[in-house]
Amino acid sequence: MESPEGDRIKVLSSSTPASSPAVPVSSGNGHVSPLFNFLSNLSPIKSVKAARYTQRFSETHFPTPPPVFRTPRLDLQRETSFFKRPHSQLKDYLVFDSDKVDEAGTDVHGQCGNRSNALLVPCLEKEVHCCSPSGGVEEYLTDPVEVEDFTNSVDSHVQQANNLHRLLQFSFNAPKETIPKVNYANDGNSEDYMLMFPDQAKADPPLSSLDLVETAVDQKDTERFDGSLELTSKNVNDQVESNLLLVSRTQHHEQYMAQISWNVKWQNAGDQLNQQSSSCQLPKSFERVKSYKGCLESSGSASEGSSKEATLQQCGTRRHLQFETAMTCKSTATLKSHSSHIVTEDADNLKIPVSFTDLESLIPSHVEPRGVSNHMEARSSDQTIASWTSFCPSEFIRSTQHGGTLSMSGPIPSGTGLHLNSISRSVPMSSDLILSNKLAGYMSSQEEKYTSGHNNNLAKNLNSCFISSAAGELHAHVDNNQQDDQGVEEISSDIFQSTDSIKPPCNYLHATLSEQQAAPCEGEILTSESIDRVEELNQCLHNLKTSTFRKRAAESEGCKRCNCRRSKCLKLYCECFAAGVYCVDSCACESCYNKPEYEDTVTDTRQQIESRNPLAFAPKIVKHATDSPANVLEDGNWTTPASARHKRGCNCKKSKCLKKYCECYQAKVGCSDACRCEDCNNSFGKKAESMYQRAERWKNHSHCKVDTTKTDTDCSKAGTVKQFSPRWEEFADISHLTPLSHSYSGAVAPSVSPRTRDCPKVSQAQLHPGSNLKSSANHLRWRYSPMSCTPQLFENKDAHELSSENTFTEIRKDDDIPEILKNTSTPTKEIKACSPNKKRVSPPQFPSQELMSSSSPGLRSGRKFIWQAVPSFPPLTPYSKSKEGISQMENDFEQNTSDH
DNA sequence: GAGTTTGAAACT
DNA sequence: CAGTTTCAAACTC
Incomplete structure (x- = not known):
């Protein structure tokens, strides 16, 4: 008989109380406000913590409130x-x-x-x-x-x-x-x-x-x-x-x-x-x-x-x-x-x-x-x-x-699966992002x-809990929709039982329940009674954290069923566990420890997992305003970019992203640049052809026409090595995560010229001359596109839509532009670095965090680069070709074209 | 429903 | 951190 205790001990020993940025970029029902993201990312200098918060913020569904300002x-x-x-x-x-x-x-x-x-x-x-x-x-x-x-x-x-x-x-x-x-x-x-x-x-x-x-x-x-x-x-x-x-x-x-x-x-x-x-x-x-x-x-x-x-x-x-x-x-x-x-x-x-x-x-x-x-x-x-x-x-x-x-923070849809990590993490860790956001929205x-329908019945008004612990805050929220007496009692009871688990080092702002109404307001700050109440409150919160929410989440999710046999439902293999809910009776799992009675074990395990990957329990699918241009299908048609994507992307090899093995497909979202899938044919949106691939294809097309002596392979290599940055794909990843991304998923022209097919992003920009929704990310892509694509960008008189002149200038002046972007010649090994099969080194992150946490030099460079560009709003002035760089690029392009 | 395939998660 | 193993869902029959 396997005992969870062993695991638990193990977990405890390894659990890290540190920050666990739970940061859902976006809950399923939320859109990240581009403006907010923009503001959040204005400063390139951010602490990790700040980044976390940013992510949290970014996940909020609330649009940036301009009125406030x-x-x-x-x-x-x-x-x-x-x-x-x-x-x-x-x-x-x-x-x-x-x-x-x-x-x-x-x-x-x-x-x-x-x-x-x-x-x-x-x-x-x-x-x-x-x-x-x-x-x-x-x-x-x-x-x-x-x-x-x-x-x-x-x-x-x-x-x-x-x-x-x-x-x-x-x-x-x-x-x-x-x-x-x-x-x-x-x-x-x-x-x-x-x-x-x-x-x-x-x-x-x-x-x-x-x-x-x-x-x-x-x-x-x-x-x-x-x-x-x-x-x-x-x-x-x-x-x-x-x-x-x-x-x-x-x-x-x-x-x-x-x-x-x-x-x-x-x-x-x-x-x-x-x-x-x-x-x-x-x-x-x-x-x-x-x-x-x-x-x-x-x-x-x-x-x-x-x-x-x-x-x-x-x-x-x-x-x-x-x-x-x-x-x-x-x-x-x-x-x-x-x-x-x-x-x-x-x-x-x-x-x-x-x-x-x-x-x-x-x-x-x-x-x-x-x-x-x-x-x-x-x-x-x-x-x-x-x-x-x-x-x-x-x-x-x-x-x-x-x-x-307790104080509440965000809107949580009633019954919406509360991310377990949001709850449990709050106690040991410094903050709970997910839950707070949900609470915020829920409020x-x-x-x-x-x-x-309010009344003064405290129990019935128990709506949310908020606790800030030393390490962080515990946010607990009770769904007010479930105001049945039983539910309320349960919650209330939980609230007042949770003292032990949360032991904030300091005093608490303490509120009592109905007794408070009757209780006179005394000037006493902390009395023994207050302390007791605090303890009760802690206990309550703890219970809420570990039990109530999960339980309700599980109930609400309803459809979650697992069939785990060996993971004890304490690994991410378990869908229930991964979803942050307890297993239910309808699950067919064996030796399940993902149950309320093992909540400590579950919590510890979660913490352990989060210590490895803070976003392990974060929603995998993030809604976002896609900045990805429409994709070009093999038949020349465009696919509409998905409004949501898998945070980390898939890694499908054989399923072609057409089966539910593919997480993207399963989530009914298109693949994105973040995906490392091969031969993607996701019906919800194919992964955008990487610049590398695009360039390769383009090169093959052009070079091989010129030099018929070369084999296709040679052409491919030549084109790739000569023109493409090995980390371009990484930039693509970053770019599509940039906060200023805008959605412009509108229909695209059914037909595109061969050229535009090679440079879909540019093409799309051309196809949307009046659009103001160009993302900075796309600007970057365009600007730094391989020469095969760039010229087109600059040839476009409407290029102002595509990029900000100022931004462009900034970027060009940036001495920190990665060499790979400056140098058209790229070592082969770098190409390998951007291989679609390349594993992602860092866990998926939200835009800002992803930028912040990247350990890749290339990404770091890219990050800097991106930051320069992200703040740029749609240019106010028409695009000008007067820039040296642009002219030079044009010349290069022309030269390149003539060579072929 | 058993067996196979698949890819994420976990492990080394 | 790349490669391997484990795992459970998805799929096929």
């Missing part, structure tokens, strides 16, 4: 929310690093009592009921224009402010204030609370018309605190003055404020974090705006217009909240729902603002110390993330008031459900 900038540092709000609504406390605060002379923290380094600052918790239950994922991002319009119309809906009290009351119980320093402006009058910075109150007339929804510390404290928060950019401060002080008379307005704040925060976060590095003080205040479906009901007087606005705000709120999740840099906090308090205990840095969970929405307000698992991250630059992670060592756990709902979809 259109909103007014806010000063992150000054965003310390000095809010005014009715005392009855003061529930949240921000704990800032006492060191920083003390410098500012604040004594607030001293009154908190029990944390030497923690400052509790009352912060506002915005709980707004949003009238619009709608707001699906598609509404995730609010059109900035609409938001602006909304702003203008806010005053017209002032009457809704009257609903604020109701909303607040509805949302939470009045916490017991334990922070003496807090002054409540306009006690009991929710309509007239002004939230302002001391220096801004005067300067911002527009505010006079706005109602303050929030409570704030008294101005004195505010000033102190503000001073302590002085950070960096004045630009941001200026912007903050114009925006942060926005006070909404209505909850809609409030949401709008939050949105703007967060948008600005995000926009600035990357820059500031980068600039401020470890000394950076993250944005402080976190406004939690929650949209409740009950909003409309509670504010029945809301006009239709306001309802619409509410919808918009809700959308904005989503974004806001998501962004918010990432803000907890360096903070360890304990969050208690209802009166969520956040405790930060980072001695070195000012704790970052903690957001406050919304009772209903379950939207993660959590700030993630490592900034890893949020969609917010996905939207931030790599640098930003890196910065955060660099100085956010603490673990952070956040849960929402709704009982254990939006679930929010709507909540808004439409």
Whole structure:
């Protein structure tokens, strides 16, 4: 009898807690935003970690939110929310690093009592009921224009402010204030609370018309605190003055404020974090705006217009909240729902603002110390993330008031197979990419459900879990769709059982469940009770990680069946295991250990596998905007490039990629340059003929006509050796992974000239003269195509579509262009290097990571090369042949042609 | 359903 | 890291 224990021990000994970039480039349902990828890859200097994040980001389905950058900038540092709000609504406390605060002379923290380094600052918790239950994922991002319009119309809906009290009351119980320093402006009058910075109150007339929804510390404290928060950019401060002080008379307005704040925060976060590095003080205040479906009901007087606005705000709120999740840099906090308090205990840095969970929405307000698992991250630059992670060592756990709902991060389709690695890896490893992304996406979809049918039942609102552990974050998500009591209980139970597996070294932001609602908000930061709760939470998360998700994933996948006999279902041979799900009864496997009762073994095994290949459990098929031009079939027809491809490509030898042996074919995706298949005939898309092959064919065609004395073989060799870079194929691989790839899979001309057949990419460009969808990658290919193809490119008067002149110039100037690209003469052995049969040295990776991690000198060179080119957008100016290089190439081409 | 083929995964 | 072995799915009969 084989025991999993042996394996387990082995696994344990070899498992690497290190980073396991789980990075699905793209989940099956997501598209990588070209813009986002572009932004993510702007900087050629990236840490590995950053790369991972990038990948994670790239996998997010959310398009880059341009609107975010259109909103007014806010000063992150000054965003310390000095809010005014009715005392009855003061529930949240921000704990800032006492060191920083003390410098500012604040004594607030001293009154908190029990944390030497923690400052509790009352912060506002915005709980707004949003009238619009709608707001699906598609509404995730609010059109900035609409938001602006909304702003203008806010005053017209002032009457809704009257609903604020109701909303607040509805949302939470009045916490017991334990922070003496807090002054409540306009006690009991929710309509007239002004939230302002001391220096801004005067300067911002527009505010006079706005109602303050929030409570704030008294101005004195505010000033102190503000001073302590002085950070960096004045630009941001200026912007903050114009925006942060926005006070909404209505909850809609409030949401709008939050949105703007967060948008600005995000926009600035990357820059500031980068600039401020470890000394950076993250944005402080976190406004939690929650949209409740009950909003409309509670504010029945809301006009239709306001309802619409509410919808918009809700959308904005989503974004806001998501962004918010990432803000907890360096903070360890304990969050208690209802009166969520956040405790930060980072001695070195000012704790970052903690957001406050919304009772209903379950939207993660959590700030993630490592900034890893949020969609917010996905939207931030790599640098930003890196910065955060660099100085956010603490673990952070956040849960929402709704009982254990931890911060959530992304949209996970209900029932969608949750990648096991995403879950399990989170604990030992620094981050979970897949899950976070899924959670991020999921959030939006679930929010709507909540808004439409929420109640205060914590259990039923348990929607997601998020844990950030020392090594990383554990993201756990509970499918809200499965809100059956049993399911909820199971989840809740799991949540509170998972203490052991996750033992974050630091304090946690801790939220309790329903008891929290009843529990008064006490100023205590970490009590024994809190610790217990944390432990419970850990246990819960652990269980979620290992059990709940997998189980549900397996159930949802349903179709997964394995028949393993010797692998114990603990190897990637096992489809279930590879899919990150437990085997089910219907499996015919033998000696199966891929079961919940062996979850530890499974987890360990997974970790071991991931240690070898961090992406082992990542989706094999990545959707992407193909940059591959249509392929040329033997009959001269074109195939349409697939919108998705196998991440690593196949290696078929005999099946011709026409059977399910071929992973590409099985996944119903076309083969790509990444494939090493031979004689590919994939019906979903043949692998693009490599430049090498193309050139060879071309050479054979032309050379042999000229020199009939040569055999075909000779011709082939001559052409190959003479004209092709041995690593061209590698470039092809890279290029099709470049983030700026665009899809232009439209129909192509049915007929192509012989020439274009030799240079399909160019040809296609020609066939699409008006297209703006040319990828940089393709530009590169064209530019560096063998002479046989290049001339055509440059002959094309529409070549501007194909390449950016600037880019081209850049590349040409790049001294680091691989020699292989500079030298048309290529050693034979190098040709071997690009053999289609060549094994891939590095595991498949996402675009950025692939570039980053490549150990191949050729790839490195290529990477540099690519980076130069990737940022290039479609050229703004018509292509010009004036460039020396181009002219030279043309001449070469002509010469070459004439020779033949 | 048994046997074969195939290619990914794992191993050396 | 290239070659080999193991493995289980896919396929054939």
